[in-house]
Amino acid sequence: MAIIYRTAESRRDMEQIFCLNYETFVEEIPQHEPNEARLLVDRFHEENTYVVAMDGDRLAGMLAVRGRRPFSLDAKIEDFERLLPGRPERMVEIRLLAVDKAYRGTRLLHGLIRYLDRYMETQEYEMAVISGTTRELKLYEHLGFVPFGGLVGSGQALYQPMYLTPATYEASRAYELIRQSVSFLAGPVEIRPAVTQGLLRRPIPHRSRAFRRLQESVSRKLKAMTGADAVHIMLGSGTLANDVVAGELRRTGGRGLILVNGEFGHRLLRHAERWELNYDVLESPYGEPFDYKRVEAAAEQGNYTWMWAVHGETSTGVLNDLERLKAIAGRYQLKLAADCVSSLGAVPVNLSGVNWASSVSGKALGSYTGLSFVLEGSAGQGEGRGESEDQGESEGEGEKTSSLGIPPYVDAALYRFAEGVPFSQSSNLLGAMDAALDVYEQGEPYAVVSERGRLLRESVEAMGLRVLAAPEHQTPYLVTVVLPERLSSRELGEHMAFQGFELQYESEYLLARNWVQIACLGALKNSDMRRMLEHLRLYVQGQANQPEQAAVSRMAFVME
Numbered sequence: 001m002a003i004i005y006r007t008a009e010s011r012r013d014m015e016q017i018f019c020l021n022y023e024t025f026v027e028e029i030p031q032h033e034p035n036e037a038r039l040l041v042d043r044f045h046e047e048n049t050y051v052v053a054m055d056g057d058r059l060a061g062m063l064a065v066r067g068r069r070p071f072s073l074d075a076k077i078e079d080f081e082r083l084l085p086g087r088p089e090r091m092v093e094i095r096l097l098a099v100d101k102a103y104r105g106t107r108l109l110h111g112l113i114r115y116l117d118r119y120m121e122t123q124e125y126e127m128a129v130i131s132g133t134t135r136e137l138k139l140y141e142h143l144g145f146v147p148f149g150g151l152v153g154s155g156q157a158l159y160q161p162m163y164l165t166p167a168t169y170e171a172s173r174a175y176e177l178i179r180q181s182v183s184f185l186a187g188p189v190e191i192r193p194a195v196t197q198g199l200l201r202r203p204i205p206h207r208s209r210a211f212r213r214l215q216e217s218v219s220r221k222l223k224a225m226t227g228a229d230a231v232h233i234m235l236g237s238g239t240l241a242n243d244v245v246a247g248e249l250r251r252t253g254g255r256g257l258i259l260v261n262g263e264f265g266h267r268l269l270r271h272a273e274r275w276e277l278n279y280d281v282l283e284s285p286y287g288e289p290f291d292y293k294r295v296e297a298a299a300e301q302g303n304y305t306w307m308w309a310v311h312g313e314t315s316t317g318v319l320n321d322l323e324r325l326k327a328i329a330g331r332y333q334l335k336l337a338a339d340c341v342s343s344l345g346a347v348p349v350n351l352s353g354v355n356w357a358s359s360v361s362g363k364a365l366g367s368y369t370g371l372s373f374v375l376e377g378s379a380g381q382g383e384g385r386g387e388s389e390d391q392g393e394s395e396g397e398g399e400k401t402s403s404l405g406i407p408p409y410v411d412a413a414l415y416r417f418a419e420g421v422p423f424s425q426s427s428n429l430l431g432a433m434d435a436a437l438d439v440y441e442q443g444e445p446y447a448v449v450s451e452r453g454r455l456l457r458e459s460v461e462a463m464g465l466r467v468l469a470a471p472e473h474q475t476p477y478l479v480t481v482v483l484p485e486r487l488s489s490r491e492l493g494e495h496m497a498f499q500g501f502e503l504q505y506e507s508e509y510l511l512a513r514n515w516v517q518i519a520c521l522g523a524l525k526n527s528d529m530r531r532m533l534e535h536l537r538l539y540v541q542g543q544a545n546q547p548e549q550a551a552v553s554r555m556a557f558v559m560e
Helices: 011-028 108-123 136-145 167-169 174-175 193-199 209-226 238-252 265-273 293-303 321-333 412-417 427-436 440-443 445-464 488-499 508-513 527-543 556-559
Strands: 003-009 049-055 060-068 090-098 129-131 153-155 157-164 230-235 256-262 278-283 306-310 337-340 354-361 371-376 393-396 399-401 476-482 514-521
Touching: 003 488, 003 527, 011 049, 049 108, 049 337, 049 354, 049 514, 060 108, 060 514, 090 108, 108 136, 108 174, 108 488, 129 136, 129 399, 136 157, 136 174, 157 167, 167 174, 193 427, 209 230, 209 371, 209 427, 209 440, 230 238, 230 412, 238 265, 238 306, 238 337, 238 354, 238 371, 238 412, 265 278, 265 306, 278 293, 306 321, 321 337, 371 412, 371 427, 393 488, 393 508, 427 440, 427 514, 445 476, 445 527, 488 508, 488 514, 508 514, 514 527
Parallel strands: 090 129, 256 278, 256 306, 306 337, 337 354
Antiparallel strands: 003 049, 049 060, 060 090, 129 157, 153 157, 230 371, 354 371, 393 399, 476 514
């Protein structure tokens, strides 16, 4: 069974904490006197927050966190802060670190410290201090604890004062063995080692021949994947790429049709508004595909010049039909722009018949965030039904280009005429991107993503949860889970994060609708998928079975 890490609240939790406390600090480490009840209630019990590792209903390990001074260490070392680096202002004390004998030798302790690290981050603590038993000093150092000062205690109960910070934890062997989290986000995604190696190469100047070769390699691979005629590589996010596309639509002129069926479709509207484009909107409900009959009717009757739509609508998990949009655009001589920010790299994308497509490095393509792409499909830059609004000319690396007041950094014409490098660029991000694209030359990984997506949907539905998008319209790389009222998307997301799994839940539109999203992109391992789904199942099941008033007053329990 998966080990669940959480804070203790219930009567049953407290009973087991007192038992493990007794077994560890009375029977094993003779720090306290025995008693007939074989229970040990800590003297700071009312001030402690207990972090517990649960194997089902059984307490497998624990630690206590306390932020109120004086700490127990204050009584042992006067002004112990003078021995600490930086004399931190916000500290927490760790006490009662104990693991049931049946679970020693496992990575349970690693999970407790990972939970502690995240707890410190959420509570904005800079450092944790602990008195570590001298019997386990190597283990503490393995976890990232750093000794300071001399030994405290006496007899068989000697302890070494130690501290832990986010930096010492991330530098520890434990952090290497059990990563802080596994990403089930649409971006950033899990990164392959070869991609990291590409990022860490020595930087090279963006005007050098070596840089040109690297850039050409990335462009060539993206063209081979998509059938695009040209690729413009920019230093920025998907928002930058869509601004560039908006600039091209403004240069095209005429009136356009923007299709919307999710949050990212609405973002296209915000781009269009800022660029003062002339457009109409055709909207479908969140979670539904476009109504292609309505799209065709609008294209036939509206005398439009261009059409703009999201391919993979990440906010809902709907994959819109790019081929049908291409067919409609072709029949009515519309220039077509597609937001492929999340879809490119996750599903096959054929840009023949698409004028402009936007994408990024840090999502399905499996590299680091920082590069954006505008790809020109084989529809080319020919005229649509409207007339251009070109009003002036400006110099672009020795070539005449229509400016229309378009800022240089988002003017695709400058990238064309400068052969892709009009401004400073990062060779490190290009090196990482080049390595990430190798998997598409070695074989198409789309089947792997599709199989993961099938497993995600089946597993989520087996838990009694609803997936927003219908199977025939769902993106294979992401599911949007519609939670019942008894479950909170924020609480579920935070719980999973404390277990080491990052799900999408923090965006305002997700919180407002009580949705959680799970993506299966990047270098995920099958074992990561299984563990995440088991933790999710246990949480959903536990919330369904949780009796009312399970939490009890600690003081009331002690007084009884």
